[in-house]
Amino acid sequence: MDKSIRRGSFEMTAAMLISGTIGWFVLVSGQPVLDVVFWRCVFGAVTLLVICAVLGFLRPGILSRTTFLLAVLSGVAIVGNWVLLFASYSRASISIGTAVYNVQPFMLVGLAALFLGEKITAQKLFWLSISFVGMLAIVSAHGEQGAGGNEYLLGIGLALGAALLYAIAALIIKHLTGTPPHLIALIQVCTGVLLLAPWANIAALPQESSAWASLVTLGVVHTGVMYVLLYGAIQKLPTALTGALSFIYPIAAIFVDWFAFGHSLELLQWVGVIAILLAAAGMQQGWGFGLRRTAVQ
Numbered sequence: 001m002d003k004s005i006r007r008g009s010f011e012m013t014a015a016m017l018i019s020g021t022i023g024w025f026v027l028v029s030g031q032p033v034l035d036v037v038f039w040r041c042v043f044g045a046v047t048l049l050v051i052c053a054v055l056g057f058l059r060p061g062i063l064s065r066t067t068f069l070l071a072v073l074s075g076v077a078i079v080g081n082w083v084l085l086f087a088s089y090s091r092a093s094i095s096i097g098t099a100v101y102n103v104q105p106f107m108l109v110g111l112a113a114l115f116l117g118e119k120i121t122a123q124k125l126f127w128l129s130i131s132f133v134g135m136l137a138i139v140s141a142h143g144e145q146g147a148g149g150n151e152y153l154l155g156i157g158l159a160l161g162a163a164l165l166y167a168i169a170a171l172i173i174k175h176l177t178g179t180p181p182h183l184i185a186l187i188q189v190c191t192g193v194l195l196l197a198p199w200a201n202i203a204a205l206p207q208e209s210s211a212w213a214s215l216v217t218l219g220v221v222h223t224g225v226m227y228v229l230l231y232g233a234i235q236k237l238p239t240a241l242t243g244a245l246s247f248i249y250p251i252a253a254i255f256v257d258w259f260a261f262g263h264s265l266e267l268l269q270w271v272g273v274i275a276i277l278l279a280a281a282g283m284q285q286g287w288g289f290g291l292r293r294t295a296v297q
Helices: 003-020 022-029 033-055 065-092 094-101 104-115 122-176 181-196 209-236 239-245 248-261 267-285
Strands: none
Touching: 003 022, 003 209, 003 239, 003 248, 022 033, 022 065, 022 094, 022 209, 022 248, 033 065, 033 181, 033 209, 065 094, 065 122, 065 181, 094 122, 094 248, 094 267, 104 122, 104 267, 122 267, 181 209, 209 239, 239 267, 248 267
């Protein structure tokens, strides 16, 4: 294996494993969702500011006004995405929230068709149908959740909303080609700080050291370090391998949810999760109807 690809694979694997533990730290912090996202943005902004300074991305003239405004707009979508996804964890569980969140590639396909005129092929419709079947299986499982059925459905809805906002952010970022991704991430988290400051409960700061440890970790590790690993991997790896390794994230999240909180999925939920992840993998990897690997354009 090429040395660059080996290093990129390690970076991508590490980034996805880190991502898989986000839900753990969100719930362990014990803080309201808006506060968690606010402090993630604060500590993430400090970390990314240092990273961008070291990499020389803070020099004048590197951003045009249009690029800056698009980055801010993507930041609004990303921060909203975090709020909805984190809120889904306590309602539908980390496992289900993460699995449902992985319908985002299909939402991106729909948005690209709607706003960019990209065609939706029969192959994409096939995988979309598989994903939809998985979604139906997960939603149907709410009857087994007892009195919390409505909360369960709300959690699924929040995860779907998070996926839509991520797809919107990805669509905007398509227009930022050539802009250092670390700088885009810095603008996004700074946007989050300004956006959430009026709503964050700054007057009553967390008292437990464990809460602060979780919040700092979410900002420094799950934002700063994770972005560096992720973007470093993307620059080194073929698109197909990047897409394949990205599925470490939901698998890790499901394991963390079981290990940390004892949440095990019911059979129908497993069917839904597997269908969604299989469909997302099939579309990203360019599998045909016979599941044979085709060239990724």
